[in-house]
Amino acid sequence: MNVNVSRRGFLIGSAATTTALLVGVNAKGALAATASEAPMTDFNPFVKIDADGTLSVVIKHFEMGQGTTTGLTTLVAEELDADWSRVKTEFAAADNKKYANLFFSIQGTGGSTSIANSYMQYREAGAAARDLLIRAAAQSWGVDPSSITIEKSVLKSGGKSGHYGEFIAIATTLTPVEKPTVKTPDQFRLIGDASLHRKDNNSKTDGTAIFAMDVNLPGMVYAAIYRAPKFGGTVTSFDDSEAKKVGGFIAAQVLPNKAGVVAYGKNTWAAFQARDALSIEWDFSKAETRSTDKMIEDHKALLDAPQFNANHEASLDDVAPLLKGAAKTIDAEFTFPFLVHAPLEALNCTIEPVGKGVRVHDGCQMPALTVPTVAGILKLDPSLVEVRTLYAGGSFGRRANPQADYNAEAAMAFDLMGRKVPVKLVWSREDDIRGGYYRPMAAHRAKIGLDDSGKIVAWDHRLAVKSIMKGSLFEGMIKDNVDPTSVEGVSESLYTVPNFGIGLSDFQTPVPILWWRSVGNTHTAYAMETLMDMLAHETGQDPIELRLAMLDPSGANQARMINAIKLVRDMSGWKKGDKRGFACHFSFNTCVAVVADITVSDETSVHVDKLYMAVECGVAINPDVIKAQMEGGAGFALAAIMRDQITLSEGEVEQSNFPDYELLRNAEMPAVEVGIVESNNAPTGVGEPGVPPTGPALANAIFATTGKRIFDLPMTKAGFDFV
Structure with a gap:
């Protein structure tokens, strides 16, 4: 990895104002570092170190149960000799340029590539952060950098010691080395440790982990779709007179692509019941009719x-x-x-209005597909589509389809509702088994x-x-x-x-x-x-x-x-x-x-x-x-x-x-x-x-x-x- 780093990004911050050290790569793929107060616009951090010494690893591949939050975090924590109990994770923002899958050239998770394509990228980011902290500590203490060791997030040299956060102000003024030295296998402490607990263990056990299905926003409307019972069928007309009798029913509309009718309700049950009460006439002239x-x-x-x-x-x-x-x-x-894929968390997606754009709440497997799909349907500049990636309860490939189908449906439902309130589209198990991929x-x-x-x-x-x-x-x-x-x-x-x-x-x-x-x-x-x-x-x-x-x-x-x-x-x-x-x-x-x-x-x-x-x-x-x-x-x-x-x-x-x-x-x-x-x-x-x-x-x-x-x-x- 070659480095071409501007001093502009590093000669910033002070002990009084620096709240975090960010280490990652810039738009040219070069290692870079900055302080949280003045992040570079072309910068994608993988490593964040706060003033209290907490290490956060930014995860560019989403978590659907396969362990990416643990695997990618291990790579950074290994190179930094971090205290595993003090390491946190957060999902990267949707940015196709900054967080592309190196094998796909777009941002997305799949093909069992997460660790394989990020192995050296995350290790080098961790090694670069380690080098910056050691040089910063050496400058602070007036000692030779070679005398400094790190153990469980604490730097030591002779009788001196200090946690990560004590050195980030100086570290943000230093330039990362062109090629950081990563550990050799005989030096691994965390990599290969079978007893290392998963980073998502506790939250998924005590119920604090937030999945897309858990999203509940003020004023949110729920949507369910009656899709064609034969693949390729389209709506010719519908009658919602029976749906109007359902408590909590709001409205029903034909989707712009005529692939189904969306029913809105004040809760999921109302949306499902109203949807099921619709009477729809279909055109099956281009549909699959074989057994x-x-x-x-x-x-x-x-x-x-x-x-x-x-x-x-x-x-x-x-x-x-x-x-x-x-x-x-x-x-x-x-x-x-x-x-059929049948992930245990049924498909769902919530879209809410935010300023001139929208925020998509989703267990988002392929942001590179979701963002342009939603932007295209809503006729927005892609920069106005924000994705908040949450945990997904399985996928097995289902959430990564090139059509971003359920994101597209959510966008259509949001648009038909007037774009003024959050709309949550929810699929039932039957929806996915009878009409999915x-x-x-x-x-x-x-x-x-x-x-x-x-x-x-x-x-x-x-x-x-x-x-x-x-x-x-x-x-x-x-x-x-x-x-x-x-x-x-x-x-x-x-x-x-x-x-x-x-x-x-x-x-x-x-x-x-x-x-x-x-x-x-x-x-x-x-x-x-x-x-x-x-x-x-x-x-x-x-x-x-x-x-x-x-x-x-x-x-x-x-x-x-x-x-x-x-x-x-x-x-x-x-x-x-x-x-x-x-x-x-x-x-x-x-x-x-x-x-x-x-x-x-x-x-x-x-x-x-x-x-x-x-x-x-x-x-x-x-x-x-x-x-x-x-x-x-x-x-x-x-x-x-x-x-x-x-x-x-x-x-x-x-x-x-x-x-x-x-x-x-x-x-x-x-x-x-x-x-x-x-x-x-x-x-x-x-x-x-x-x-x-x-x-x-x-x-x-x-x-x-x-x-x-x-x-x-x-x-x-x-x-x-x-x-």
């Missing part, structure tokens, strides 16, 4: 003649003659249903050709799935018409596969689809790891030994996966011939390997007894958070893969709430033992990579125990019950 069986049939038809080549090293035409000459083939066809339905067809010795000679792999990226703000990721999120996990497989042809077709439907925890890997990992297990069975090889043989140890990520596989093999005590399931997968630059132990009774009743999970994710910033993410990812995957699906009847979603779209029950959650491969490499993602290999590990365990393969999800379609 699930027909949509599956149409997906499979696309597999016959893929539209795009997803592997330029070998086309399906190249592979075809090799398959014809194979001594034996392994054939399989898979189908995957729509899945979904993991796309997908179909795979694979044919693997083997020679007489059982070695692969060619592999034909075809996928049909609606593109998430096409037509969105992220369309720039598409190359040669191939959406990478449709084929990831197949095209990016770490296995050495000769003559690997991959064909893709884009399914078309008005059903809105979106990334869902681990995106395309949710279906590609299941297909690939089931096929690998089939290959092991067909050739009489141990499933783990087969994978190890197909991973080239000279490749960096392959070597990481080998380490994860060997760790889980040792953890689980795996032996050749065990009736257990194994799967591994590389996603979000992280390697995860899983062994599943199950009990099957009456041939169809399955209980998942235990999962062993090994993860290679670079340096483990917070081991306890990593373990929690692996455990949570496993539970999330099991519920979805065992029984969950979104089905349509003539275009309308049949599920509505948790009774028919079930979460995993306590008794169904297996014991999970997580092992973390020791590494000093830069950290990689952990929020999503635990999901993809869990399902196929269970499927492979079911085959090992019952001899039955499961190709169509959810597993209950194959007649299995889970107990």
Whole structure:
């Protein structure tokens, strides 16, 4: 990181007036520091140190339960040798230029990138602050800076000592070093400490944590929307005579985009009851009207003649003659249903008038999308849209859709209400399950050709799935018409596969689809790891030994996966011939390997007894958070893969709430033992990579125990019950 810092920003402040030291980077990406009284306009602080010695870390990635407030804070606190009990966190303001995700180039959280993209940024900010404080203390005490140490937020040299805050006035007059020296792994005190408690533990336990759903402003009006029951439907007319009979009803209006009718009430219940009492006429001429069986049939038809080549090293035409000459083939066809995100905190957003602009109260995952969306609908300059980011009760991708749909709806509702009072839009559970965004339905067809010795000679792999990226703000990721999120996990497989042809077709439907925890890997990992297990069975090889043989140890990520596989093999005590399931997968630059132990009774009743999970994710910033993410990812995957699906009847979603779209029950959650491969490499993602290999590990365990393969999800379609 190069530095080009103006003295203007630093020669300010005095012991009498300086209330805080701010350290971060300026618009050019250079390290910078200033006092709170005169912040630079192009400055984005990551570190704030108050006069009383309190350290606050500014979090540019929002918290939805994945642990960013703890992880990013650890990086700064480590470099400053801070007293963890005195470290606070606060969410960054919405500013696309100042707080951009370095991987996305816009401000937002997702793709398991928070720690990976901010690792050195936050560490260097902390190291720069440390250097400034040490030099300030040396100047104050008249000692050599090398004599000064820091322990639990206190600087010491000989018999002298003082907390951070005693030196911030001098520190604001100093220029940060061009490249601060960060700690080496052997010096880590907080990074890697499994006993370090999460920063959001206490507030989420005692109820003081503020989520978007908790916002309650004076004069606030509540809004609920009656959306089209078929995706793509539009309003032609409505009657609110029955809604007017609901106590607390205020008004009802057609949304400008005609996608629904918004009902206003004096409280949430009134808004919901009035909404449900509306009588609406719809135009379904452009809506999805197919049922699930027909949509599956149409997906499979696309597999016959893929539209795009997803592997330029070998086309399906190249592979075809090799398959014809194979001594034996392994054939399989898979189908995957729509899945909904269903975060426990239902979607909601509050917009209030503030001066000439508005303030958006939201568990905001993508400020870079929310701000322009709200500004565009309200015809405001984006600078007049302020976002107050709050905790979010889960997301799994739902809050990060390119259309910023619920923010857009809130803005329309606020506008229709006259923009004079705060308006809070609230979704019900039924709203989100019946009319939200979904993991796309997908179909795979694979044919693997083997020679007489059982070695692969060619592999034909075809996928049909609606593109998430096409037509969105992220369309720039598409190359040669191939959406990478449709084929990831197949095209990016770490296995050495000769003559690997991959064909893709884009399914078309008005059903809105979106990334869902681990995106395309949710279906590609299941297909690939089931096929690998089939290959092991067909050739009489141990499933783990087969994978190890197909991973080239000279490749960096392959070597990481080998380490994860060997760790889980040792953890689980795996032996050749065990009736257990194994799967591994590389996603979000992280390697995860899983062994599943199950009990099957009456041939169809399955209980998942235990999962062993090994993860290679670079340096483990917070081991306890990593373990929690692996455990949570496993539970999330099991519920979805065992029984969950979104089905349509003539275009309308049949599920509505948790009774028919079930979460995993306590008794169904297996014991999970997580092992973390020791590494000093830069950290990689952990929020999503635990999901993809869990399902196929269970499927492979079911085959090992019952001899039955499961190709169509959810597993209950194959007649299995889970107990």
